Every structure is written in C-alpha cells, then in structure tokens.
Amino acid sequence: MAVAASTPHLIDRLARPRGRLTADAALGPQTWFRAGGPAEVLFRPADVEDLATFMAALPSDVPVTVLGVGSNILVRDGGVKGVVIRLLRGFTGISVEGHEIVAGAGALDLNVALTARGHALAGLEFLSGIPGTIGGALRMNAGAYEGDLSQVLVSAEAVDRAGKVHVIAASALGFSYRHSDAPPDWIFTAARLRTTPGDQLAIARRIAEIDAARTDSQPRSRTGGSTFVNPPGHKAWQLIDQSGCRGLRVGAAQVSEKHCNFLINLGEATAGDIEGLGEEVRRRVLEKTGVQLEWEIRRIGETAGRAGQ
Numbered sequence: 001m002a003v004a005a006s007t008p009h010l011i012d013r014l015a016r017p018r019g020r021l022t023a024d025a026a027l028g029p030q031t032w033f034r035a036g037g038p039a040e041v042l043f044r045p046a047d048v049e050d051l052a053t054f055m056a057a058l059p060s061d062v063p064v065t066v067l068g069v070g071s072n073i074l075v076r077d078g079g080v081k082g083v084v085i086r087l088l089r090g091f092t093g094i095s096v097e098g099h100e101i102v103a104g105a106g107a108l109d110l111n112v113a114l115t116a117r118g119h120a121l122a123g124l125e126f127l128s129g130i131p132g133t134i135g136g137a138l139r140m141n142a143g144a145y146e147g148d149l150s151q152v153l154v155s156a157e158a159v160d161r162a163g164k165v166h167v168i169a170a171s172a173l174g175f176s177y178r179h180s181d182a183p184p185d186w187i188f189t190a191a192r193l194r195t196t197p198g199d200q201l202a203i204a205r206r207i208a209e210i211d212a213a214r215t216d217s218q219p220r221s222r223t224g225g226s227t228f229v230n231p232p233g234h235k236a237w238q239l240i241d242q243s244g245c246r247g248l249r250v251g252a253a254q255v256s257e258k259h260c261n262f263l264i265n266l267g268e269a270t271a272g273d274i275e276g277l278g279e280e281v282r283r284r285v286l287e288k289t290g291v292q293l294e295w296e297i298r299r300i301g302e303t304a305g306r307a308g309q
Contacts, residue, residue, distance in 0.1 A: 010082070011041050015057040019045040019090075027067065027075045027084065027301075028271075032131070034222050036075025036271040037301060039065075039084035047090040048157070048165060048189050055187070056163025058083070064161070065300055066187050068133040069108065072140075072225050077271045078302030087135060091189060096121070100154060101193045105135030109142070112193070113207060122198025123152055129210040131225055138188040140296075141175045145210050150175035154192040161185040178229055178296060219256045222265035227278055228293040236293060237261040240281055243288040250277035263297075272304060 011023040025042035028035050045051035058064070063082030067073065091106035094115045101121065103112045113128035126147030130137060137149045138156050153170040160166060160183065174181025182188075228236040240246070240260040248255045249266075251273030256262040263274055263281075282293045 017054045018050045031070030033224050033265050037077045037079030039080050041083045043083050043085050052159050052163040068136040071131040074299045076301035077304035080301040099195050103134045104190050105188045107134050117203045120200040121195035122203050123195045125206040128207045134191050135188045140178050141180050152193045154194050157190040158186040158188045219258045219262050223262045224297045226261050226296050227263050229296045231291050239285045239289050243284045245281050253277040
C-alpha cells in the first residue's frame with residue numbers, strides 16, 4: 001500500500017532569521033477579541049535589519065500580514081495563510097530628541113503619550129485614547145479626542161516587500177480620515193512625531209480626562225474598539241442605536257449596551273459570530289437610515305468554511 005507524501009509546511013521554505021518563526025501559531029489569544037484561527041507562520045523579527053533581510057528572501061507567492069497589539073483587528077476562524085509579522089521586542093523603543101519623539105512601530109500609543117508627558121511635551125495626549133500601536137496608527141491615520149496622527153507626524157520608516165528600508169515624510173503618505181496612501185506592502189517600523197513644550201500638569205490633566213471619558217463611554221471587555229467608521233455627517237453609534245441594534249446578539253457576540261459602535265465577545269464568541277453580528281448591524285442601519293456603514297476594524301484571514309481549501 002502506497003503512503004501519500006506529506007505536504008511540506010510553509011515554514012520549511014523560509015529563510016531562518018535571527019528573530020522567531022513559529023508554525024501554526026494561535027492568533028486569537030493575541031487579539032483583543034480573543035477569537036479567531038492560527039497563523040500559518042508567525043514571525044517576530046529581532047530588529048529592522050532582520051525584518052528587511054527576511055522580506056528580501058521571502059518567496060514572492062507567500063502573502064504577508066502585519067499584526068500589531070491586536071486591538072483593531074478580527075482574525076477569521078480559518079486562520080491566516082502565509083506569514084504573519086508581529087513587531088514586538090526591538091520595535092517598542094521610545095526616545096526623545098529635542099521636541100520630537102521617535103517611537104518604534106510596536107510601541108503602544110499610550111506609552112508614547114506618557115513618555116511625552118514625562119518630558120513636558122504637548123500635542124500627543126490624544127494617543128492615550130487609542131488602544132493600539134504606532135505602526136497601526138500610521139497605517140490608518142488613527143485618531144481620537146480631536147487629534148490624529150497626521151497632525152503630529154514628521155516622518156515614518158517602513159520596510160517594503162523587497163526588503164528596502166524607506167524613510168518617508170508625512171506629506172508623502174496621503175493621509176485622510178482613517179486612511180493613508182502608503183503602499184499596502186510597506187511594513188511601518190518607526191515614526192518621528194512633533195511636539196511642543198508644555199505644562200506637565202496640564203498635559204497630565206488632559207490624559208486623565210481622556211482616560212475618564214473612555215471609562216465612562218466605552219466597554220472594557222473583549223472588544224476590538226470602534227467597529228465602523230463615522231460616515232460623513234453622522235456618528236456611527238447613533239445610526240446603530242436608531243436602527244435598534246443596541247444589545248443585539250449573534251451567538252456569543254453582542255453590540256455593546258454601553259457604546260453601540262463596539263462589538264463585544266461575551267466569552268465564547270467565534271470570529272464568525274462577531275463578523276456576522278457586524279454585517280447584521282450594517283444591514284439594519286442601511287435598511288433603517290439609508291447609510292452604508294464601513295468597517296473600521298480590519299478583518300483578516302479565511303472563514304472557517306474555507307479553511308484548508
């Protein structure tokens with residue numbers, strides 16, 4: 001009886017970096033939703049040089065996905081094909097150079113705001129209200145509390161698919177509301193941010209105000225943050241509330257009672273539950289108001305039904 005040859009795993013085709021490669025790595029526990037399937041291969045580069053060398057050697061047919069702290073992302077249940085890259089140690093540094101702050105793409109937005117506070121530098125307080133990393137903020141021009149990254153960015157560093165390192169002026173990134181025109185294959189690795197000298201106590205008070213506002217208005221449970229982009233002239237949460245979706249459930253996923261633009265995992269929700277709930281909200285809002293909501297949460301990977309196909 002002939003024995004079928006086993007199919008080689010993708011990890012066997014990849015060059016060995018200085019960083020860490022893991023086959024079939026669970027991604028759900030690494031996201032705020034705590035749901036979703038595995039990465040075919042997870043890569044944690046040691047530094048920018050390691051990332052650039054790895055990208056230069058990566059076979060052209062292998063897809064690449066970048067995952068930050070997992071706050072604004074939904075990994076589908078079938079997992080993510082190809083290589084998922086997480087910028088952790090080696091990309092979390094924050095330094096102060098005069099009135100500018102240089103932050104690695106893996107640095108938490110909150111930590112950047114707190115570093116600025118510690119040096120009496122104003123202008124980055126809004127970052128304390130964004131639950132993500134600087135890399136994600138660059139990609140989507142993240143913003144909150146009357147500020148966004150385009151207002152403070154001086155320049156950014158990125159590695160492209162060919163392994164070339166770019167340093168780009170903010171003006172070249174084509175920022176608009178929750179969007180940048182950066183090439184999709186660029187992996188942001190650092191940002192240089194502009195600040196102004198300020199009163200440390202006033203900066204601290206503003207950060208405390210933002211934290212209090214978030215605590216009062218947003219759920220602190222298994223959620224991915226704001227689910228939908230605010231349509232022009234509207235607030236997404238108001239449209240959702242008007243459409244009768246507050247508290248709506250699909251499986252173990254629920255529209256937050258506290259803030260309608262947040263979906264929450266009640267404990268055992270699948271990514272399919274969460275995405276299905278989001279799509280039902282979009283359907284009801286369109287039917288009730290005529291406004292089409294667009295996802296702000298990034299959805300990646302394969303649905304469970306397509307896994308292994």
